[in-house]
Amino acid sequence: MRSHEQAGLWRSCASLDKFKKCTMNDFKTIRFSILDQVGTLTLDNPAKRNALDPAMREEIAQVVTHVRRERDIRALIITGANGHFCSGGDLRNIATVGLDNQGWRNRLQDLHGWLQELLTLDRPVIAAVDGAAAGAGFSLALSADFVLATPRARFCMSFMKVGLVPDCGAFYTLPRIVGVQRAKELMLSARDIEAAEALQLGLAMELHAPEDLLPRAQAMAASFVNASPVAISLVKRTLAGWGGDLSTMLELEANAQALAMGTADHRTAVSRFVNKESALFQWPGKGS
Numbered sequence: 001m002r003s004h005e006q007a008g009l010w011r012s013c014a015s016l017d018k019f020k021k022c023t024m025n026d027f028k029t030i031r032f033s034i035l036d037q038v039g040t041l042t043l044d045n046p047a048k049r050n051a052l053d054p055a056m057r058e059e060i061a062q063v064v065t066h067v068r069r070e071r072d073i074r075a076l077i078i079t080g081a082n083g084h085f086c087s088g089g090d091l092r093n094i095a096t097v098g099l100d101n102q103g104w105r106n107r108l109q110d111l112h113g114w115l116q117e118l119l120t121l122d123r124p125v126i127a128a129v130d131g132a133a134a135g136a137g138f139s140l141a142l143s144a145d146f147v148l149a150t151p152r153a154r155f156c157m158s159f160m161k162v163g164l165v166p167d168c169g170a171f172y173t174l175p176r177i178v179g180v181q182r183a184k185e186l187m188l189s190a191r192d193i194e195a196a197e198a199l200q201l202g203l204a205m206e207l208h209a210p211e212d213l214l215p216r217a218q219a220m221a222a223s224f225v226n227a228s229p230v231a232i233s234l235v236k237r238t239l240a241g242w243g244g245d246l247s248t249m250l251e252l253e254a255n256a257q258a259l260a261m262g263t264a265d266h267r268t269a270v271s272r273f274v275n276k277e278s279a280l281f282q283w284p285g286k287g288s
Contacts, residue, residue, distance in 0.1 A: 029056040031081070032063050037074045038221040039067050044081040052136050052168075053090035061114035068117055074229065075221035076121065078144060079128040079214060088135025088158060108167060115169050118143050120240070122233035124224050128217040129153045130210055139168030142177065142203070145236070146220065149204040150213050153195045160190040176242065177202050206286065219284040226280040228265030 029045040041063050043050035050056075067073050080086055099107065118125065127144035135158045141147050157174070159166050166174070166187050175183035178201050186193070198204040208216050224232065234256040241252055260266055272279060 027059045029053065030059045030063070034073060036222060037072055037225045038077065038218065039063075039073045039075070040077045040079065040218075042079050042081050043084075043086050046082040046084075048090060049084045049087035049132065050080045050082070050137070051087045051090040052140070053093055057111055057114075064114045064117050064121070067123075068121060071229075073123070074227075075124045075126065075224045077126045077128060077214075077217045077221055078140070079217065080130065084131040085127075085129040085133040085153070086137025086140055087132055088137045091162065111168065115143065119169060119172075120236075122236060123229070124221065124232060126217045126221055128213050129155075129204070130213055132156070134158045135166075136168040139166060139170040139173065142173035143169055147198075147204045148206050148208060148213060148217055148220075149195050149198060150210045151195045151207055152210065153198065153204070153207075155193040155198050155203060156190065157187045158190050160188060208286075216284075216286070223282060223284050226282070228260070228263055228269075228281075230263045230265065231260050234260055 029043070029050075031040075031042040031044050033040050033042075041060065043056065045051065045053070045056060052060075067076055124146070125144040127141040127147045129141050129147060129149040130153055131150075132154055133141045134154075134156045138155045138157055141155070157166055157170065170187070174186065178186070182201065193201070193203065195204065195207055199207055206216070238249075238252045238256045241249065244252070269279060269281075
């Protein structure tokens with residue numbers, strides 16, 4: 001499907017009341033659906049174990065741009081099909097594409113365009129990882145706000161095995177989660193990380209049986225439909241400055257809280273509390 005036709009399909013989806021259901025089936029390497037204001041991006045290229053080949057990168061870019069534009073999409077799930085999350089870069093393409101150094105730099109910068117949009121998305125992003133998340137696939141999972149995994153998930157910063165350095169944002173995301181020393185170890189050893197260790201290191205937030213993984217991600221995403229979008233955006237933007245000095249972080253906090261205090265969502269929540277009504281935003285328990 002041509003890009004302008006795809007955009008037309010998105011516009012027709014946008015006309016649906018609250019995005020009750022919209023599915024696009026014309027992508028070649030991914031699937032994207034919107035149900036009850038939650039978008040789900042599924043990597044689906046079984047022949048390559050969902051490798052980030054040029055076609056998949058382009059299709060992900062289209063979806064990320066669409067999600068940023070459509071404010072009615074209140075949360076995004078990223079997952080993989082066929083028992084894999086993402087096997088990383090497409091090494092066969094890398095071996096044959098014949099780019100020089102500047103060409104590779106341009107290619108990475110093109111990827112960084114949609115990656116930065118994903119990392120700075122002002123709505124929650126949940127990665128649901130089953131099977132392998134290797135190389136850039138591991139990095140893609142780390143771009144999410146929450147990583148859920150199955151016991152058979154495994155993670156690997158595999159770049160060193162092919163004489164490369166981590167990409168897809170890993171130099172930013174990984175040390176922020178595990179610290180600089182552990183990030184060096186995971187990057188330089190290129191060793192496999194089983195699900196239990198990923199949970200221990202904070203790379204995964206929760207482990208769930210394969211049949212429960214996507215329902216748990218959907219329940220988490222659905223909870224944010226009733227949360228304040230301004231508060232969510234402010235939390236993510238303020239935490240993006242994590243690592244700043246105390247005075248800087250306190251200033252960011254004060255500015256963010258002042259904005260949140262002025263929202264209708266805050267006033268509604270306080271009114272419901274005073275009137276002893278249940279809160280609209282409810283985080284789902286693990287059994288939900």
